[in-house]
Amino acid sequence: MAGYGRFITLEGGEGAGKSTLIAGLSEAIKARGHEVITTREPGGTVLAEHVRALALTPPESEHWSPLAHALLMNTAREDHLQKKIRPALEAGQWVICDRFADSTRAYQSIDGVAPDVLLAIERAVLAGTVPDLTLILDADPRALAARRTARGTQDVFENKQLAFHEQVRAAFLEIAEQEPDRCVVIDALQSPAQVLKETLKAIDTRVVSE
Numbered sequence: 001m002a003g004y005g006r007f008i009t010l011e012g013g014e015g016a017g018k019s020t021l022i023a024g025l026s027e028a029i030k031a032r033g034h035e036v037i038t039t040r041e042p043g044g045t046v047l048a049e050h051v052r053a054l055a056l057t058p059p060e061s062e063h064w065s066p067l068a069h070a071l072l073m074n075t076a077r078e079d080h081l082q083k084k085i086r087p088a089l090e091a092g093q094w095v096i097c098d099r100f101a102d103s104t105r106a107y108q109s110i111d112g113v114a115p116d117v118l119l120a121i122e123r124a125v126l127a128g129t130v131p132d133l134t135l136i137l138d139a140d141p142r143a144l145a146a147r148r149t150a151r152g153t154q155d156v157f158e159n160k161q162l163a164f165h166e167q168v169r170a171a172f173l174e175i176a177e178q179e180p181d182r183c184v185v186i187d188a189l190q191s192p193a194q195v196l197k198e199t200l201k202a203i204d205t206r207v208v209s210e
């Protein structure tokens with residue numbers, strides 16, 4: 001029987017480069033001879049994708065309370081862990097997940113859900129399936145906005161949006177500070193090649209691959 005796989009999660013604000021990294025990273029890990037699956041949250045299974053749609057795009061003029069939203073994220077996560085992530089790890093595959101529990105900690109705490117409540121729900125849902133490594137793609141939101149503007153893909157933030165993105169950044173950095181063994185902060189303003197290089201270095205030094 002194959003050994004247990006490795007579980008790697010990517011976190012960071014919108015546009016930080018998670019999807020870009022996941023593509024290069026999965027190729028690099030495959031090239032090292034491992035089986036890899038990539039997935040995302042919320043989502044990743046049929047039911048979790050339905051929950052994603054319900055959570056992120058509720059019917060017009062309806063909205064979820066912050067706690068209800070946090071519970072939905074965890075409902076999706078429970079299905080994802082049970083049906084996709086754990087079976088893959090048990091089959092010896094590496095699992096790379098675009099956003100995971102840290103996004104719920106970050107965004108739902110900003111929404112006003114108490115951090116101890118979020119942690120208690122997270123612990124029950126993860127039931128020990130904690131990522132081996134979490135890559136936090138970090139950048140000043142102003143610089144990310146400038147990057148988008150330079151590419152002509154998006155306008156600059158309004159001040160209110162900027163304040164929100166700064167809260168998201170601070171929340172991820174706080175998680176990295178609280179769990180330095182699991183989390184690595186990567187400067188997202190570097191080139192994609194450099195981001196991938198630092199990621200592989202973190203895998204080499206922190207994730208046992210045999």
Ligand SMILES: Nc1ncnc2c1ncn2[C@@H]1O[C@H](COP(=O)(O)OP(=O)(O)O)[C@@H](O)[C@H]1O
Binds near residue numbers: 016018020147188193
């Ligand atoms: N390191 C980088 N340097 C410059 N541009 C990047 C970098 N990483 C991603 N991008 C570009 O920035 C945009 C957002 O990247 P993406 O990977 O989709 O971010 P996310 O998945 O975190 O929202 C894309 O247009 C992508 O091509």
Ligand SMILES: [Mg+2]
Binds near residue numbers: 018020098
């Ligand atoms: Mg993405």
